[in-house]
Amino acid sequence: MATGHKSSSADIDLRALRRSMRRSQRRDNARSLLLIAPLLVFVLVTFAIPIFQMLTRSVDNSVVPETLPLTVEVIGSWEPADSADLPPEEVYRAFVADIQVAADARRHTVLGSRLNYEMPGIASKFRQLGRAVDDWDLEADGPFKDLLISENEAWADPVVWRTIRNYSGNYTTGYFANAVDYQLTEDGFEKRPEAESIYVMLFMRTIKMSLIITFTCFALGYPVAWLLANSSDRYANLMLILVLLPFWTSLLVRTSAWKVLLQNKGIINESLLSIGVINEPLPLMYNQFATIVAMTHILLPFMILPLYSVMKTIPPVHVRAAKSLGANGFTAFRRVYFPESTPGIGAGAILVFILAVGYYITPEIVGGRTGIFISNRIAYNISSSLNWGLAAALGTILLVAVLILYWIYDRIVGIDNMKLG
Amino acid sequence: MSFPAYTTVPQKIWHYGLRVFCGLVFFYLIGPILAIIPLSFSSGTYFTYTEDMLRLSPSGFSLEHYRDALTNPEWTDSIWNSVRIAFPATAFAVSLGTLASIGLARKRLPGRRLLMATLISPMIVPLIISALGMFFFYSSLGNFLQDTLGFSKDTSEYIKIVLAHAVLGVPFVVITVTSTLIGFDASLTQASASMGAGPVRTFFKVQLPLILPGVISGALFAFITSFDEVVVVIIIGSQQVQTLPWQMFVGLREQISLTILAMATMLVGVASILLVFLELMRRRSERIRGLSRT
Numbered sequence: 001m002a003t004g005h006k007s008s009s010a011d012i013d014l015r016a017l018r019r020s021m022r023r024s025q026r027r028d029n030a031r032s033l034l035l036i037a038p039l040l041v042f043v044l045v046t047f048a049i050p051i052f053q054m055l056t057r058s059v060d061n062s063v064v065p066e067t068l069p070l071t072v073e074v075i076g077s078w079e080p081a082d083s084a085d086l087p088p089e090e091v092y093r094a095f096v097a098d099i100q101v102a103a104d105a106r107r108h109t110v111l112g113s114r115l116n117y118e119m120p121g122i123a124s125k126f127r128q129l130g131r132a133v134d135d136w137d138l139e140a141d142g143p144f145k146d147l148l149i150s151e152n153e154a155w156a157d158p159v160v161w162r163t164i165r166n167y168s169g170n171y172t173t174g175y176f177a178n179a180v181d182y183q184l185t186e187d188g189f190e191k192r193p194e195a196e197s198i199y200v201m202l203f204m205r206t207i208k209m210s211l212i213i214t215f216t217c218f219a220l221g222y223p224v225a226w227l228l229a230n231s232s233d234r235y236a237n238l239m240l241i242l243v244l245l246p247f248w249t250s251l252l253v254r255t256s257a258w259k260v261l262l263q264n265k266g267i268i269n270e271s272l273l274s275i276g277v278i279n280e281p282l283p284l285m286y287n288q289f290a291t292i293v294a295m296t297h298i299l300l301p302f303m304i305l306p307l308y309s310v311m312k313t314i315p316p317v318h319v320r321a322a323k324s325l326g327a328n329g330f331t332a333f334r335r336v337y338f339p340e341s342t343p344g345i346g347a348g349a350i351l352v353f354i355l356a357v358g359y360y361i362t363p364e365i366v367g368g369r370t371g372i373f374i375s376n377r378i379a380y381n382i383s384s385s386l387n388w389g390l391a392a393a394l395g396t397i398l399l400v401a402v403l404i405l406y407w408i409y410d411r412i413v414g415i416d417n418m419k420l421g
Numbered sequence: 422m423s424f425p426a427y428t429t430v431p432q433k434i435w436h437y438g439l440r441v442f443c444g445l446v447f448f449y450l451i452g453p454i455l456a457i458i459p460l461s462f463s464s465g466t467y468f469t470y471t472e473d474m475l476r477l478s479p480s481g482f483s484l485e486h487y488r489d490a491l492t493n494p495e496w497t498d499s500i501w502n503s504v505r506i507a508f509p510a511t512a513f514a515v516s517l518g519t520l521a522s523i524g525l526a527r528k529r530l531p532g533r534r535l536l537m538a539t540l541i542s543p544m545i546v547p548l549i550i551s552a553l554g555m556f557f558f559y560s561s562l563g564n565f566l567q568d569t570l571g572f573s574k575d576t577s578e579y580i581k582i583v584l585a586h587a588v589l590g591v592p593f594v595v596i597t598v599t600s601t602l603i604g605f606d607a608s609l610t611q612a613s614a615s616m617g618a619g620p621v622r623t624f625f626k627v628q629l630p631l632i633l634p635g636v637i638s639g640a641l642f643a644f645i646t647s648f649d650e651v652v653v654v655i656i657i658g659s660q661q662v663q664t665l666p667w668q669m670f671v672g673l674r675e676q677i678s679l680t681i682l683a684m685a686t687m688l689v690g691v692a693s694i695l696l697v698f699l700e701l702m703r704r705r706s707e708r709i710r711g712l713s714r715t
């Protein structure tokens with residue numbers, strides 16, 4: 001009895017204690033969240049949400065239904081009988097009505113450039129049509145089928161109408177299809193002709209070259225990290241400076257250095273020519289070789305530093321113990337040291353690979369035509385060809401790949417444990 | 422280096438071989454950077470060593486590219502643009518980032534991993550994709566700044582780049598400051614509170630001095646991120662904000678003059694100063710946190 005009484009009073013105390021603990025934890029949580037909130041809002045508004053919106057652009061097709069509301073409504077019920085079949089008069093009439101409204105708001109050119117991605121050359125037809133429809137009267141000037149065709153032959157091309165029909169929805173998979181060298185036709189997806197297919201090739205090249213760069217970084221970085229970890233503090237610090245100086249030097253500086261070294265009249269070619277090893281300059285610049293050499297140089301510190309920080313924690317007695325148990329140098333390394341250093345290899349390799357896959361500046365400067373990456377093509381689609389939907393689709397694919405790799409990185413190292421410098 | 426008596430010949434070869442290999446790797450790391458320094462003093466106009474330079478004749482050398490870098494308005498404006506963007510962007514990233522890191526230091530915070538992942542996402546997402554997302558966001562923000570708030574085009578372009586660079590610098594501040602806070606002794610703030618200091622006073626008098634090394638190296642990373650950033654400037658910027666990296670990027674693509682190399686040499690100098698400074702910070706941090714005996 002006595003013990004039961006005692007324990008229930010302890011229960012009450014415990015419950016009160018738990019309650020007050022929870023209250024204080026909630027208060028602490030609220031205080032922490034309050035401190036995080038300003039930064040979180042800033043990152044969400046100026047970064048995370050814009051990236052997300054960019055992703056939605058890769059499937060966004062609203063310009064077609066918004067500019068051609070009447071056409072979209074009637075064109076769906078037109079089932080092309082054969083490949084030469086043209087839509088009925090009501091579609092043409094709705095189209096003219098839509099273009100009249102759009103031309104007043106100057107939106108027909110936007111539509112023209114949107115459809116130009118699917119049918120190169122159609123943008124100018126839309127511009128001409130925008131000027132022509134101004135004089136037409138919807139009530140008096142029919143039938144519009146003949147009128148349109150007499151204005152421009154393009155409107156007698158069934159492909160134009162079938163394309164508008166295919167792209168009449170609010171969303172499209174067309175950009176993603178383009179991003180993997182397919183195009184959306186009335187029969188579903190169709191592979192693009194070989195001459196126009198570049199994106200799959202570019203993705204493959206980006207992955208292949210990033211793998212090569214990662215491997216070279218590993219091959220060059222592993223011995224250096226070992227030496228750093230197994231030297232006295234004084235020498236290690238000195239050698240670390242040689243790794244950190246490039247790390248802190250501007251990317252543009254390092255890229256210009258490689259341009260100076262590798263070009264035809266560059267330092268390497270001139271010196272080889274002057275000592276007579278070669279008779280004409282080697283093609284070192286504007287190719288994959290240049291991209292690999294320059295990017296390995298730029299990313300090498302990202303391999304050495306994580307390797308070094310892991311190797312520093314490996315007790316040298318382990319290898320000594322293995323040797324005293326009869327292992328020779330190589331076996332001790334292979335069976336004891338190397339396995340213990342694998343977390344560093346994983347961290348360094350994934351970090352280098354992720355950075356390499358998204359690189360833009362260095363391939364752009366030294367890569368020429370054969371040494372560029374998918375990033376360069378994304379930039380081209382943003383600023384030169386203005387095909388933002390395609391840029392967004394390519395960007396989405398790249399981003400998903402990088403996020404998967406980061407997830408793996410988080411598994412191996414933990415993003416929390418990421419260290420800099 | 423003296424070897425123990427039992428060292429075999431292959432072991433000696435291995436020992437020296439490894440050091441020669443590492444020496445070559447160090448040469449690969451440093452050589453290219455050193456190679457541009459003499460070239461920046463060339464009196465010629467091409468990206469290559471001239472005969473006069475190789476003979477060390479004084480006529481082969483000049484400071485004209487430095488003069489150009491420091492007087493030509495194209496270059497001086499770009500330096501000024503980079504500086505006036507990097508400082509406010511860093512200040513913004515550091516102030517918000519430090520506050521958030523103190524919040525994140527609480528290990529048991531619900532959703533901590535997700536919050537952390539969101540805050541360092543600007544570092545994870547490849548720059549070209551960040552630039553792509555920002556491109557759409559900032560063109561509408563630019564319109565808003567100009568049309569609704571009545572800012573001039575110059576000012577709105579400037580604000581856009583500062584904000585974009587600030588967000589890119591945030592992850593570095595968060596990572597360095599939270600990793601400093603891991604070694605932070607929580608009883609110090611409790612002691613401060615028990616002696617009557619409010620949270621603000623505790624922050625400035627107790628926490629900040631102790632985490633200052635982390636804050637400063639985070640600030641340096643954020644500063645360098647902004648100062649060295651070119652992709653976002655190319656994609657979302659315009660004529661108003663031609664920064665130094667932008668100028669170098671365009672110059673490299675078109676190969677205009679050796680002034681780039683003069684500028685590059687000066688930047689190597691800046692990097693060396695930064696490196697020394699960071700090393701001093703690291704030693705101070707280890708000393709005051711009692712991680713090192715010296």
